[in-house]
């Protein structure tokens with residue numbers, strides 16, 4: 001899905017460069033598309049991209065498919081001593097996509113309002129090389145198919 | 150054929166000014182003296198952490214040419230894994246006397262990094278490092294947050310682990326925090342937040358240190374001066390590399406490791422007189438107690454409350470003071486085993502668990518990534 005195209009940039013060092021296996025994921029971020037890898041053999045989804053499916057071991061036809069940004073916050077931690085000089089505090093969260101895979105991402109907003117299992121939505125942070133970093137922020141309203149916890 | 154631990158020793162601890170290999174060699178010479186053996190008896194060597202060719206470097210430094218080495222690198226659980234590998238090597242006849250050793254100068258060298266090793270070629274360098282987690286602290290913090298949420302508990306249950314560790318350290322003259330005075334729950338809760346909900350007081354120390362164990366066959370152990378400690382069973386499990394890896398943060402490999410060790414030993418969690426689990430962070434202890442089967446999921450909060458795991462409590466846990474108050478030279482797995490051996494030999498002075506005959510050591514490495522359990526018993530009890 002296309003998340004909010006924020007003017008914000010990632011506060012810390014950019015992610016390591018894409019490689020041959022992850023290139024499709026990062027290319028899609030340039031268009032504001034979040035994707036996970038789909039396995040046609042078993043229908044499973046995974047992230048990060050790999051040359052095999054961890055669900056069935058299949059190696060054929062693996063490809064990135066767009067996902068909705070609907071997700072829930074599995075857990076989060078607010079960091080008070082940055083590893084790389086970025087301004088503190090900031091929050092890191094495990095976000096579980098509706099398709100299944102979990103992402104480790106920046107979580108934006110007021111940490112005092114965060115709680116485990118709350119719905120979150122995708123926000124993009126810009127990167128110097130034109131790629132975008134997925135981040136998440138509390139969703140103001142729960143998606144219709146996901147009741148408030 | 151059963152393996153036995155016949156020698157155990159620690160190196161100098163704290164801020165030593167010594168290089169890592171010197172601390173390792175100190176542990177080896179002390180453990181061999183304890184065992185009544187010499188370097189010339191050693192034909193097996195296991196170690197990690199001092200460099201890329203850790204066992205090679207250690208063998209060279211000690212001046213030996215071992216017939217068997219292992220440098221399995223699994224962080225804090227590696228040393229429990231070495232006990233398993235050593236038992237197999239002894240049983241196969243590949244070697245007769247194994248030294249498991251470790252040395253770290255991370256405090257003196259100011260080598261401890263909060264960011265840790267994100268290998269530039271790893272998936273985590275692309276997909277996790279950008280979020281800025283402290284490695285490894287933030288993963289344990291994520292697990293702690295999830296644990297408190299799922300079980301409806303507050304940070305006090307984490308703090309109790311650090312409080313008990315300090316109480317044990319006050320009874321251990323070797324402990325880095327031996328003279329630091331008691332720690333209270335309120336002090337842990339009020340300590341500076343590092344990666345919420347973990348404060349600096351929920352995190353292990355940063356010290357130099359080292360040590361060694363000497364293993365041989367149970368048969369040969371009977372001829373040596375110290376009471377042998379039998380390796381009754383072991384088990385291990387390895388799971389994820391990154392923080393996003395596990396589907397459930399609280400379902401680590403620790404349960405599988407422990408179950409395998411219990412099955413092999415013929416004993417269970419409630420047969421243990423002494424329990425040593427890796428306390429890299431207070432949450433590690435809670436999850437380990439549950440994985441070992443000492444309480445049901447969510448039950449560790451009640452198990453550690455009200456002094457039950459402290460001196461005189463019903464579950465003597467981490468009796469050295471643990472990584473939280475004894476010392477933490479980068480990887481603590483070896484120290485769990487050394488303290489278990491000392492308890493089983495009855496040489497722990499003020500902190501001795503009376504009549505201890507069985508013990509379990511459970512190591513955790515990485516970000517709740519690697520898990521290994523070793524079940525031990527005094528040789529003269531069987």
Ligand SMILES: [Zn+2]
Pocket residue numbers: 039040041042043044053054055056057058
């Ligand atoms: Zn598949």
